[in-house]
Amino acid sequence: MKEMLTPLEVMERMVQKLQNYYATHDYKKEGSIQFLLEHKRIPVNCYIIANKESLAFHQGRIDNPTVSVKGTFYNWLALAEGKLNPIFAVFTRKLVFKGDTSFFKVLPRKQLKNPVNVPTDPVTKFEKNTAKYWTKPKKVIILNASPRAEDGYTEFYLAPFIEGMKKHTEVEEIHLGKYKINPCKGCFSCWMNVPGECIYREKDDHHELADKIYQADLTVYAFPIYADGLPGILKNFLDRAVSRAYPYMIKGMKRVRHPRRFINPNHAMVVFSICGFFEMKNFDPVRSYFKALSHNRHTPVVGEIYRTTAVGIYGSPFHYKLLNHLMSALKDAGEQIVLNGKINRKTQKIITKKIKGTAKDLDQINQWWDERKGKGELNY
Numbered sequence: 386m387k388e389m390l391t392p393l394e395v396m397e398r399m400v401q402k403l404q405n406y407y408a409t410h411d412y413k414k415e416g417s418i419q420f421l422l423e424h425k426r427i428p429v430n431c432y433i434i435a436n437k438e439s440l441a442f443h444q445g446r447i448d449n450p451t452v453s454v455k456g457t458f459y460n461w462l463a464l465a466e467g468k469l470n471p472i473f474a475v476f477t478r479k480l481v482f483k484g485d486t487s488f489f490k491v492l493p494r495k496q497l498k499n500p501v502n503v504p505t506d507p508v509t510k511f512e513k514n515t516a517k518y519w520t521k522p523k524k525v526i527i528l529n530a531s532p533r534a535e536d537g538y539t540e541f542y543l544a545p546f547i548e549g550m551k552k553h554t555e556v557e558e559i560h561l562g563k564y565k566i567n568p569c570k571g572c573f574s575c576w577m578n579v580p581g582e583c584i585y586r587e588k589d590d591h592h593e594l595a596d597k598i599y600q601a602d603l604t605v606y607a608f609p610i611y612a613d614g615l616p617g618i619l620k621n622f623l624d625r626a627v628s629r630a631y632p633y634m635i636k637g638m639k640r641v642r643h644p645r646r647f648i649n650p651n652h653a654m655v656v657f658s659i660c661g662f663f664e665m666k667n668f669d670p671v672r673s674y675f676k677a678l679s680h681n682r683h684t685p686v687v688g689e690i691y692r693t694t695a696v697g698i699y700g701s702p703f704h705y706k707l708l709n710h711l712m713s714a715l716k717d718a719g720e721q722i723v724l725n726g727k728i729n730r731k732t733q734k735i736i737t738k739k740i741k742g743t744a745k746d747l748d749q750i751n752q753w754w755d756e757r758k759g760k761g762e763l764n765y
């Protein structure tokens with residue numbers, strides 16, 4: 386288990402960091418700085434010895450330091466970070482200095498200028514205004530993440546959508562559940578040890594699938610709602626993409642994100658999800674999730690298809706008319722996305738048509754479940 390760093394360890398780390406900049410520092414002198422600090426009523430006594438070559442950290446006290454500082458550890462940290470003005474600190478006696486305070490100049494204040502070569506991956510015009518810069522995708526990947534694959538309702542509702550897309554472009558469907566995807570174990574070996582390479586690279590299918598997606602122009606993430614979110618197999622797949630980003634952080638659209646190792650500048654995504662309950666609110670968590678994912682993957686969402694009561698509509702004779710309209714609208718949506726990079730309002734309205742969840746609706750669904758009790762049926 387990770388232990389909290391002690392104030393002395395924090396001080397030692399700070400001195401080690403300063404030591405990195407000391408070689409090029411233009412103010413080097415011999416002498417010492419004594420810290421007589423206090424944290425949670427425990428003394429934090431340590432000192433730095435400076436000479437022409439180095440800064441050295443020591444615990445305890447030194448006789449006749451060049452300068453000493455006394456106060457709380459937090460106040461010293463605030464001063465070091467530039468959040469506490471030194472004149473104000475002296476005036477209010479938050480920190481008490483003795484000796485030659487000019488000697489603090491031995492501590493480098495400016496860090497070396499941008500020694501890190503951060504890859505550039507700026508916000509694109511396509512990301513900002515996808516519809517304006519939309520071009521017909523040459524290839525679409527449908528990532529069907531229903532663990533029930535071909536037997537699922539996700540597949541049933543996807544079929545007309547795929548049919549619509551296929552009228553205008555090449556579409557390939559992948560059933561994620563048929564592939565082996567290990568969950569990310571958070572080791573960051575792909576950022577620290579072998580950049581870009583996951584420890585599971587040769588051991589499972591993530592790399593192959595991620596590469597396929599990267600080469601297409603549009604990805605449709607299709608999945609049933611599980612426990613108010615994504616099914617685990619999809620979350621595991623998405624988590625693993627950490628190896629495909631750089632560890633560095635850059636400014637995105639009002640938020641920070643990572644630059645990508647693989648850039649397909651016009652790649653977009655569609656979210657396609659179904660659920661058992663009645664209210665659109667059931668999609669709120671995945672809607673927010675994909676909003677964040679879209680930003681952090683530099684990949685705009687060009688369409689969202691959310692269908693509530695997916696099992697109920699399929700099974701009830703009273704929803705047969707709605708089901709037919711829905712299937713046609715899904716086909717239209719597939720065509721519209723490919724051609725225009727968006728779904729029109731009329732189509733969207735049919736897809737999301739509300740089923741109230743009246744007492745009669747609930748009765749029907751409850752009976753449906755009751756009839757299946759103990760029948761040994763697995764493919765509902």
Ligand SMILES: Cc1cc2nc3c(=O)[nH]c(=O)nc-3n(C[C@H](O)[C@H](O)[C@H](O)COP(=O)(O)O)c2cc1C
Pocket residue numbers: 531532533534536537538539540609610611612613614659660661662663667695696
């Ligand atoms: C483990 C599990 C969790 C589920 N959680 C939810 C949920 O939180 N909200 C909801 O509306 N439906 C939930 N459902 C219902 C599914 O979204 C619904 O049955 C869907 O049609 C299944 O699609 P599939 O046939 O492609 O697997 C859940 C189903 C399963 C199996």
